[in-house]
Amino acid sequence: xxxxxxxxxxxxxxxxxxxxxxxxxxxxxxxxxxxxxxxxxxxxxxxxxxxxxxxxxxxxxxxxxxxxxxxxxxxxxxxxxxxxxxxxxxxxxxxxxxxxxxxxxxxxxxxxxxxxxxxxxxxxxxxxxxxxxxxxxxxxxxxxxxxxxxxxxxxxxxxxxxxxxxxxxxxxxxxxxxxxxxxxxxxxxxxxxxxxxxxxxxxxxxxxxxxxxxxxxxxxxxxxxxxxxxxxxxx
Amino acid sequence: xxxxxxxxxxxxxxxxxxxxxxxxxxxxxxxxxxxxxxxxxxxxxxxxxxxxxxxxxxxxxxxxxxxxxxxxxxxxxxxxxxxxxxxxxxxxxxxxxxxxxxxxxxxxxxxxxxxxxxxxxxxxxxxxxxxxxxxxxxxxxxxxxxxxxxxxxxxxxxxxxxxxxxxxxxxxxxxxxxxxxxxxxxxxxxxxxxxxxxxxxxxxxxxxxxxxxxxxxxxxxxxxxxxxxxxxxxx
Numbered sequence: 001x002x003x004x005x006x007x008x009x010x011x012x013x014x015x016x017x018x019x020x021x022x023x024x025x026x027x028x029x030x031x032x033x034x035x036x037x038x039x040x041x042x043x044x045x046x047x048x049x050x051x052x053x054x055x056x057x058x059x060x061x062x063x064x065x066x067x068x069x070x071x072x073x074x075x076x077x078x079x080x081x082x083x084x085x086x087x088x089x090x091x092x093x094x095x096x097x098x099x100x101x102x103x104x105x106x107x108x109x110x111x112x113x114x115x116x117x118x119x120x121x122x123x124x125x126x127x128x129x130x131x132x133x134x135x136x137x138x139x140x141x142x143x144x145x146x147x148x149x150x151x152x153x154x155x156x157x158x159x160x161x162x163x164x165x166x167x168x169x170x171x172x173x174x175x176x177x178x179x180x181x182x183x184x185x186x187x188x189x190x191x192x193x194x195x196x197x198x199x200x201x202x203x204x205x206x207x208x209x210x211x212x213x214x215x216x217x218x219x220x221x222x223x224x225x226x227x228x229x230x231x232x233x234x235x
Numbered sequence: 236x237x238x239x240x241x242x243x244x245x246x247x248x249x250x251x252x253x254x255x256x257x258x259x260x261x262x263x264x265x266x267x268x269x270x271x272x273x274x275x276x277x278x279x280x281x282x283x284x285x286x287x288x289x290x291x292x293x294x295x296x297x298x299x300x301x302x303x304x305x306x307x308x309x310x311x312x313x314x315x316x317x318x319x320x321x322x323x324x325x326x327x328x329x330x331x332x333x334x335x336x337x338x339x340x341x342x343x344x345x346x347x348x349x350x351x352x353x354x355x356x357x358x359x360x361x362x363x364x365x366x367x368x369x370x371x372x373x374x375x376x377x378x379x380x381x382x383x384x385x386x387x388x389x390x391x392x393x394x395x396x397x398x399x400x401x402x403x404x405x406x407x408x409x410x411x412x413x414x415x416x417x418x419x420x421x422x423x424x425x426x427x428x429x430x431x432x433x434x435x436x437x438x439x440x441x442x443x444x445x446x447x448x449x450x451x452x453x454x455x456x457x458x459x460x461x462x463x464x465x466x467x468x469x470x
Binding site for chain 1: 243252254255256257258259260261264330331332333334338339341342343344345351352353354355356357358360361362363364365366367368369370371372373374375376377378403432437438442444445446447
């Protein structure tokens with residue numbers, strides 16, 4: 001019987017103040033923890049200091065888990081839990097274990113009967129969905145669209161098909177330096193009546209969330225290049 | 236040009252302390268607001284008092300928006316915004332405008348060029364997904380499954396098909412008094428290798444989030460009747 005808990009500690013997603021996106025109770029839960037699983041030690045330390053984690057880092061153990069981590073090394077990450085120490089996973093941005101390798105550790109924890117405790121923080125996907133005005137009772141997040149243009153067009157048509165046949169909002173993201181190109185691709189190739197929501201820099205100083213039909217977007221200009229953006233399509 | 240903002244103010248989702256799920260900065264943003272769109276005035280007032288909103292309610296206007304509201308009455312909800320007053324939408328539980336009629340107001344606000352600002356709070360869907368260990372890079376929330384058993388079985392098979400053919404985690408909910416029956420239905424009818432995550436009372440005192448294969452669930456008992464639960468399926 002393992003009593004130690006695996007906390008999932010969200011990170012900020014923009015340059016804004018952390019107090020707007022992380023509850024005080026969440027910060028307090030992180031204070032007694034001495035074992036963290038993080039994507040990048042340097043930025044995780046900076047985040048912990050920002051929210052008021054004052055323990056000397058010499059008393060803290062960090063385990064780096066990212067795309068360079070070998071699958072066979074993952075079981076060692078849950079060892080402190082088995083020894084009775086609470087742990088927390090922190091991602092580089094937003095909710096951990098949603099779009100990062102943290103979910104492999106959670107999977108293992110679930111298999112071994114370890115209690116997993118998700119904490120509250122900013123989700124750019126949900127914040128974009130709330131502010132889009134699109135259907136929140138049926139939606140899908142599909143990650144990235146294919147890079148190849150023919151494949152991208154095919155995927156766009158499949159997503160539009162799901163919007164019209166299933167009333168399902170379709171959500172996706174792109175590498176920031178390709179954002180502008182993707183937006184132009186969608187405005188050019190989606191149906192005129194389809195609605196596109198562009199949610200830029202959520203919770204940050206340049207936050208802008210706009211929902212318009214493709215027809216309307218063809219008359220409007222907005223710059224999203226190199227800025228974190230969530231794309232949403234609906235009818 | 237309208238400068239007033241429409242804030243989307245999340246609510247708590249369980250009996251736990253609000254400080255664990257609502258950031259202080261979010262509470263502070265609600266303090267100057269005098270015009271609220273809510274599902275139920277009585278519970279919205281109680282929530283505002285809980286987080287420290289101390290203004291006399293005689294100085295505050297509440298607009299009730301719920302399933303009884305007529306569509307033709309919705310345009311009047313954004314009137315204070317046009318007169319320059321900030322407004323906030325509060326739902327009965329969790330994130331507003333995701334699974335409640337608030338999204339009709341947001342839609343209208345978007346059409347009229349009003350700035351919509353989503354705030355951070357608890358999302359039972361995302362917290363369940365984080366703690367499930369399932370795929371967070373591709374997932375769908377499909378709302379409720381059909382009530383009729385033949386239809387429900389058909390939908391379950393479609394969801395399983397999407398899990399195996401698209402690597403897409405499938406998320407759904409049920410009316411709490413039907414939770415136990417739905418869980419038993421899934422355990423009986425899904426493929427033995429499919430994984431089911433049951434996320435009960437997220438952020439509350441009875442929180443329990445368990446991911447197991449259907450084969451394992453057939454040997455385990457858990458009571459979720461009349462408790463808020465999120466269901467997730469993956470492979």
